Amino acid sequence: METAGKALRQVLTAYGISQNKLAVTMGISRSIVFKWFHGHRDPTAETVREIAKALQSLDRAAADEFVRLYLGEFLENSDDRT
Secondary structure, eight states: OOOHHHHHHHHHHHTTOOHHHHHHHHTSOHHHHHHHHTTSSOOOHHHHHHHHHHHHHHOHHHHHHHHHHHHHHHHHHHHHTO
16 A cells, blocks of 8 residues: 555646646645645545545546555455455
């Protein structure tokens, strides 16, 4: 499982979404997104949910990729238990 910041950095870069665009969509300061993006802080679990919702409104594939990167290992392991 990757940190949320690392997953966010990969997704924003891959999908051409600016930190500012995400911040505006979430209604937060760009400096907060900057801190996640550069690994200075990690968002809370509730905030990860809000990031996924904001990404979904910007680009559904980006949201799916964020969730996959962040929870991928967990999701893959839970598939083995069913």
